[in-house]
Amino acid sequence: MQGRRREMAGPAGACLALLAALALLAGCQPKGPPVFQGYIEGEFVYVAGKIAGRLDVLPVARGDLVSAGQTLYVLEHAYEAQGVALAEADLRQAEDTLRDRQKGLRPEEIDQLLADLRRAEAEHALSSLEYDRRVKLYGQSVIAKEELDTSRTTHARDKQQVKSLEAKLATGKLPSRVDQVHAAQDAVEAARAALEQARWNLGQMSQPAGVAGLVYDVLHYPGEWVAAGAPVVTLLPPQNVKVRFFVPEAVAAGLAVGREIRVAADGAQPVVAHITYIAPTVEYTPPVIYSQGFREKLVIMVEGRFAPETAARLHPGQPVDVSLEPATAPKPAGGGA
Template sequence: MRICRRILLPFFLLIALAACSDSPENRFQGYVEGEYVYVSPAIGGTLERLMVQRGQSIARDALLFTLDRKFELAAVEEARHSLQQAQDNLANLEKGQRPSEIASIQAQLRQAKASANLAKIEFERRLKLIEEQTISQEELDRTRSDYEQKAQLVRQIGAELTTARLGARSDEIRAATAQVLQAEAKLKQAQWNLDQKQRTAPAAGFVFDTYYRPGEWVAASKPVVSLLPPENVEIRFYVPQNVVSRLKTDQEVSVTMDGRETPVPAHIYYISPSAEYTPPVIYSSESRAKLVFMLKARPAPAEASGLHPGQPVDVTAPELAP
């Protein structure tokens, strides 16, 4: 429909330009057009709720529609639990063993020291007996071995106590930290997927059209709502080739239309670099008058609410007045 309008409107404008030779040289014909904002989900799904309707004016960030989000909600919940588990594991590695476990190792250390002290006394006693030749060398060696084993056990349990107080090794902590970062990234991804199933208005404006009804399947990237913000309303008009060079961007023009007595001010922001919608002609001095160029002007957002796409208008450029 918009393509037909873009083709037919300029065609009729060309006819009108040719017919209205008695109109002022600084008045041109045109029409209102809009650059629409198409709001679509990045992920497909069943349309669950449609909160707006055609013709409604909405504010920025107003909720437009919601797709079915059961799967995405479950994915977010799973990602949250995974993150909590990874964070608990990292905290456990960083703080070392529990106080009760450390107390148990300390008790083992005290027991080992007592046994080592007893073995030392027994070994020293055997040294005196060997000098008196009342025991054999084999018995002395057995006592020495027992003492050395218990002394070694004291050193081993002491090292275990030091390790328990320090916590996990640095490489284990780095691995646990990486798991936390990975879990955080998965949660962000799951939350992003969830947010895509519920879209809000990127700008305040007019709901131009809706394309789906609740219960219908919406494919990814397919627009559900089209918006027309006031700042996207524009005036398109056409001027002959002998006039276009006298117009400049940011130049003010006056827009009039049927049913409105007060003109609407607008500013030119685009001038086509080439001829628009022209039939094939030979560029002679007689045929050059058929060439027209499209210009675009933008009214103030406060004035744009009273303009409707497709509405015919007259554009007057005061600086071109004879």
């Protein structure tokens, strides 16, 4: 019976010895780099205007890729367009007034003054002759002194009329007074400022994309009233996508900004990232870090489009594994086999 037990224990002992050897060998294998659970986060750009209005045109849809400067939406803007037209008319009127202040009378007005001056000069010449004749007649005691005085007054009046018309003619050839010209210039500047304001108001009714990126969401649709400052389109520029993960304090002590890391999502090849920020304070592990078992129950909503340039592989909220091992391992020193 003892021999029989030894025969049966022989194969079992060999199996146990083999399992022990495999366990020892597995314990001697080098451990891989630590993997930390994280998630993808996006810093969104909310496109809005400063003036309220009805949404009339929405040429983009969720999931579109837009370039910088591309129109995202247009609000109803008939009132603002009329404001621009009115401001342009006011500017033209102000500029016409300034030009009128900077020059003298019109040629027709100058000709009228010249005609009045010639008539006044003729009347003055006639009254001068009449006055000289009255002086002689008064010296011969032919006329009374009152008649001489009347002739003298008429002569003086005609002389002053000539001087007055000469002064008006000279003034008519000059521009307006300096203060009037300055006032007209100020009116032009004010009209230009009003036009710029009207154009700015009109520009607020049509919002272009400030950056290139993905149309992540559309918050209003044509026909809806959009309040001032309310976003209509949400953009996600590719440079605003980042990974967020959490490591122990001991591990964080060995990290530095600019270090290369690898980020892997379920069913995808790891991608390279670089550390851009290390928090200066510690915190409790947030509840959004999921266990491997719970992650299998998560789903991600995907909307497919036929844009060939679309290469979106990471999505905000997507759980990922982060490895601190660099993507390219350093070559061993010496180059030995």
